Amino acid sequence: MAKRIVVDPVSRIEGHLRIEAVLDGNNTIKEAYSSGTMWRGLEIILKGRDPRDAWAFTQRICGVCTTVHALASIRCVEDALGVEVPPNARIIRNLMNATQQTQDHLVHFYHLHALDWVDVVSALSADPAEASRIAQSISPWPKSSVGYFKDLKARLQAFVDSGQLGIFSNAYWGHKGYLLPPEVNLIAVAHYLEALDFQKEIVKIHTVFGGKNPHPNYLVGGMASAINLNSDRAINIERLNLVKKIIDDTITFIDQVYIPDLIAIAGYYKGWLYGGGLGNYLAYGDFPEKSVNDPNSFLWPRGAILNKDLNTIYDVDPKDMSQVKEEIAHSWYTYSNGNGKGLHPWEGETNPQYTGPQPPYKYLDVDKKYSWLKTPRWKDNPMEVGPLSRVLIQYAKGDPMIVDTVNYVLKTLNVGPEALFSTLGRTAARGIECKQTAGFMLHFYNQLMENIKSGDVRTFNDRMWDPERWPSECQGFGFTEAPRGALGHWIHIKDQKIADYQIVVPSTWNASPRDGKGRSGAYESALKGTPMDDPNMPLEILRTIHSFDPCLACASHIMDMNGNEITTVKIS
Amino acid sequence: MEKKETFAEVFEARGVKRRDFLKFCSLMSVYLGLAPTMVPRIVSAMEKKPRIPVIWLHGLECTCCSESFIRSSHPIVADIVLNMISLDYDDTLSAAAGFQLEEIRKKIMKEYKGKFILAVEGNVPLKDNGVYCTINGESFLDVLKETAADAMAVIAWGSCASFGCVQSARPNPTGATPVHKIIKNKPVVNVPGCPPIAEVMTGVITHFLTFGKLPDLDRLKRPKTFYGVRIHDKCERRPYFDAGMFVESFDDDGARKGWCLYKMGCKGPTTYNACSSIKWNEGVSFPIGSGHPCLGCSEPDFWDNGPFYTRRADVSFVGVNSNADKIGVVAVGAAAAGMAAHAIGTAIKKGTSESKTVETEED
Numbered sequence: 001m002a003k004r005i006v007v008d009p010v011s012r013i014e015g016h017l018r019i020e021a022v023l024d025g026n027n028t029i030k031e032a033y034s035s036g037t038m039w040r041g042l043e044i045i046l047k048g049r050d051p052r053d054a055w056a057f058t059q060r061i062c063g064v065c066t067t068v069h070a071l072a073s074i075r076c077v078e079d080a081l082g083v084e085v086p087p088n089a090r091i092i093r094n095l096m097n098a099t100q101q102t103q104d105h106l107v108h109f110y111h112l113h114a115l116d117w118v119d120v121v122s123a124l125s126a127d128p129a130e131a132s133r134i135a136q137s138i139s140p141w142p143k144s145s146v147g148y149f150k151d152l153k154a155r156l157q158a159f160v161d162s163g164q165l166g167i168f169s170n171a172y173w174g175h176k177g178y179l180l181p182p183e184v185n186l187i188a189v190a191h192y193l194e195a196l197d198f199q200k201e202i203v204k205i206h207t208v209f210g211g212k213n214p215h216p217n218y219l220v221g222g223m224a225s226a227i228n229l230n231s232d233r234a235i236n237i238e239r240l241n242l243v244k245k246i247i248d249d250t251i252t253f254i255d256q257v258y259i260p261d262l263i264a265i266a267g268y269y270k271g272w273l274y275g276g277g278l279g280n281y282l283a284y285g286d287f288p289e290k291s292v293n294d295p296n297s298f299l300w301p302r303g304a305i306l307n308k309d310l311n312t313i314y315d316v317d318p319k320d321m322s323q324v325k326e327e328i329a330h331s332w333y334t335y336s337n338g339n340g341k342g343l344h345p346w347e348g349e350t351n352p353q354y355t356g357p358q359p360p361y362k363y364l365d366v367d368k369k370y371s372w373l374k375t376p377r378w379k380d381n382p383m384e385v386g387p388l389s390r391v392l393i394q395y396a397k398g399d400p401m402i403v404d405t406v407n408y409v410l411k412t413l414n415v416g417p418e419a420l421f422s423t424l425g426r427t428a429a430r431g432i433e434c435k436q437t438a439g440f441m442l443h444f445y446n447q448l449m450e451n452i453k454s455g456d457v458r459t460f461n462d463r464m465w466d467p468e469r470w471p472s473e474c475q476g477f478g479f480t481e482a483p484r485g486a487l488g489h490w491i492h493i494k495d496q497k498i499a500d501y502q503i504v505v506p507s508t509w510n511a512s513p514r515d516g517k518g519r520s521g522a523y524e525s526a527l528k529g530t531p532m533d534d535p536n537m538p539l540e541i542l543r544t545i546h547s548f549d550p551c552l553a554c555a556s557h558i559m560d561m562n563g564n565e566i567t568t569v570k571i572s
Numbered sequence: 573m574e575k576k577e578t579f580a581e582v583f584e585a586r587g588v589k590r591r592d593f594l595k596f597c598s599l600m601s602v603y604l605g606l607a608p609t610m611v612p613r614i615v616s617a618m619e620k621k622p623r624i625p626v627i628w629l630h631g632l633e634c635t636c637c638s639e640s641f642i643r644s645s646h647p648i649v650a651d652i653v654l655n656m657i658s659l660d661y662d663d664t665l666s667a668a669a670g671f672q673l674e675e676i677r678k679k680i681m682k683e684y685k686g687k688f689i690l691a692v693e694g695n696v697p698l699k700d701n702g703v704y705c706t707i708n709g710e711s712f713l714d715v716l717k718e719t720a721a722d723a724m725a726v727i728a729w730g731s732c733a734s735f736g737c738v739q740s741a742r743p744n745p746t747g748a749t750p751v752h753k754i755i756k757n758k759p760v761v762n763v764p765g766c767p768p769i770a771e772v773m774t775g776v777i778t779h780f781l782t783f784g785k786l787p788d789l790d791r792l793k794r795p796k797t798f799y800g801v802r803i804h805d806k807c808e809r810r811p812y813f814d815a816g817m818f819v820e821s822f823d824d825d826g827a828r829k830g831w832c833l834y835k836m837g838c839k840g841p842t843t844y845n846a847c848s849s850i851k852w853n854e855g856v857s858f859p860i861g862s863g864h865p866c867l868g869c870s871e872p873d874f875w876d877n878g879p880f881y882t883r884r885a886d887v888s889f890v891g892v893n894s895n896a897d898k899i900g901v902v903a904v905g906a907a908a909a910g911m912a913a914h915a916i917g918t919a920i921k922k923g924t925s926e927s928k929t930v931e932t933e934e935d
């Protein structure tokens with residue numbers, strides 16, 4: 001008999017996500033439905049504002065991937081106005097972006113995803129000596145003595161004995177799906193705590209250049225942090241030394257903690273290869289070594305893969321009106337010229353119209369509209385975006401670092417490349433990529449030093465700062481690869497104001513509801529076919545959904561300012 | 573019956589040395605602006621009190637407050653989340669999901685009736701029966717009201733929960749409404765900022781735990797400790813403001829020498845926050861320190877007080893010396909001269925409305 005289960009709220013994500021799943025008689029997921037249950041309407045709010053302010057508004061779409069919308073937005077406005085930024089600004093942005101990726105991936109692995117693989121309660125029965133032996137066999141990380149694990153275990157025991165389990169309350173401890181021995185669970189708990197302490201160090205690079213984190217400051221035309229080796233109120237040698245120290249520590253942490261943990265944990269789960277899903281992958285690419293308009297100079301290439309075929313990488317052009325389109329067949333919106341056709345973001349609309357059940361409700365009506373997310377398609381294909389897409393595209397293109405690392409991981413785990421197309425593959429790709437972006441941090445730091453040494457200290461191009469120099473009308477596209485995948489911003493500027501602004505975010509690609517042809521997006525299709533041990537304990541669902549690193553505040557902020565007439569509510 | 577530990581026991585059990593515990597207590601007293609004589613009181617309070625449960629709800633928001641919270645830099649950062657409080661419900665960090673998570677909320681509400689803290693990140697869409705934010709099929713409005721009814725006090729994290737923030741900027745499409753306009757029968761403390769500084773967040777919680785009551789609040793329900801003084805009054809670039817030395821364009825000579833950002837739109841003169849004193853991310857910098865004008869992100873309606881770079885903050889009230897007043901007038905005049913006619917109208921109108929906001933803030 002079919003059984004329907006609901007997971008809402010999905011915790012350990014950004015934003016509000018609901019999953020409904022239909023199980024067959026063997027408790028295997030037959031159908032899954034992904035719904036974004038929040039909408040903020042920023043599109044309407046942006047209309048008529050100064051395009052130079054848009055980065056700050058769009059940045060507030062998400063405080064987890066706190067730089068990505070700002071970066072996409074300034075690139076978008078600069079594209080519209082035809083501004084090239086000085087090399088230092090490009091390098092600092094790349095450095096901040098690499099910092100974001102690295103920190104975000106680390107936090108995701110330990111604090112949002114690890115508890116899908118790690119049983120905290122099981123760690124209480126670990127043998128500290130054995131934990132120490134295992135830790136020392138996989139990494140030179142110094143915090144690995146018997147005493148360290150003994151102490152941690154005692155502290156964990158005291159915590160559990162207090163009866164106040166805090167964030168670990170009422171979870172799925174003891175579920176059959178947890179496969180790690182107690183000692184590996186104990187190591188993972190240690191690193192959960194260490195990573196929580198360390199992640200705050202990485203973002204200090206944002207504070208140096210952007211003044212704060214979360215939500216560091218960006219600037220259309222460059223970066224606001226001036227460079228002056230003869231001032232203590234600008235980027236000087238002390239600031240640069242601080243940045244370098246953080247980069248060195250970050251590389252060490254990723255190499256000695258994250259990667260060994262990932263491989264150790266994956267070793268126990270390599271038989272659990274569910275969650276592959278679509279097999280279509282898309283990336284806009286990022287980290288320009290030259291102009292942002294020159295995709296050939298990107299360290300992360302742009303491209304698409306269809307049907308898991310790594311032999312063909314398709315060209316992607318987000319400005320081509322026929323490629324990226326958004327549908328609303330199952331989304332709570334209407335289009336003025338009919339709901340059946342997808343629209344490119346430059347011609348897009350967002351007219352909210354809620355037709356779902358009135359709260360409180362038990363189930364969504366999934367045959368009709370059931371989400372605040374739209375349904376983006378690339379050349380009519382549902383696509384997965386994110387670390388797995390980027391790693392596969394680089395792997396297929398033969399990037400030496402990625403090929404080496406992926407092959408090393410596959411060999412160590414003794415699995416073939418097909419294992420990549422899975423939940424575990426997605427999680428492994430994120431770790432591999434984190435190692436790569438930690439390397440990028442050093443790469444861009446060195447570039448910055450070289451450029452400053454050559455005598456170039458410029459960080460800002462003022463040519464188009466004054467709106468009087470702007471054309472009366474223009475349009476632009478800006479992008480980045482957010483930690484969660486391809487992010488695009490599209491803008492129309494008219495009479496020095498924002499006339500139209502659209503965003504298609506990574507989690508919209510991944511978490512979207514079905515399209516007009518009834519085809520699922522990445523989450524829904526990844527869940528299909530997964531057996532559940534106990535339908536009341538949705539561990540398997542969380543594991544696969546978390547492997548995408550959902551960011552729902554992003555996903556439900558598709559932007560467009562076309563003709564929305566919204567009445568303001570009276571608040572008494 | 574559950575055994576409830578005191579902070580001191582928890583710290584000890586987690587291997588935090590007594591010396592570090594005392595250091596933590598005295599650091600907190602500095603952040604809270606207390607006299608050193610108060611340190612023993614904090615120590616004794618922390619030694620005796622069991623951990624208070626916290627339910628942390630998320631409405632319309634971007635999670636930047638949670639992210640800021642986990643950046644807290646005092647000596648025992650990992651222990652804040654796990655042991656200073658008992659963070660029993662939090663969408664962002666809780667291991668449990670779905671109905672198991674909702675069960676925890678109900679259990680805490682029942683077992684700790686009137687004894688838990690409700691922390692709210694984000695605000696409430698009132699329009700259209702609340703369909704713009706639902707949790708487990710319930711509107712966020714209902715979840716908030718239900719939970720607040722049993723809470724001891726409510727902490728409104730960030731500008732969203734305090735004042736409305738970005739989703740309530742004109743024309744506020746979802747009817748996003750801050751917490752204090754909905755929860756009227758409980759003490760509410762507003763901790764604005766987009767996001768608030770990490771140590772301000774943990775400072776507010778620690779104050780509550782230590783003294784068993786909310787810190788002293790101003791008229792906008794903000795703790796006076798952290799929101800009592802304008803950024804401008806403690807800004808390291810203030811001497812340049814007073815001397816009339818301004819950045820005229822990003823990356824110009826003045827920018828490279830760290831001059832005042834007033835003419836680039838700095839809202840420091842009208843913004844109450846601790847950025848120029850505590851600074852960000854363990855004191856590494858703050859927006860102005862890294863060359864960008866203050867956006868005024870802890871002030872009500874700051875999104876509608878822009879444009880960020882071209883509208884000048886009203887400094888006519890700063891008046892610590894007449895020189896500053898004069899600079900303000902000259903600067904605003906220069907701004908107006910450079911703008912198109914319609915922009916002048918906007919600037920003047922906005923300037924007026926912001927002055928009003930500022931007046932109401934003053935005690």
Ligand code: SF4
Nearest residue numbers: 804807832833838840
């Ligand atoms: S205007 Fe801004 S930069 Fe200048 S002194 Fe005031 S707060 Fe500092």
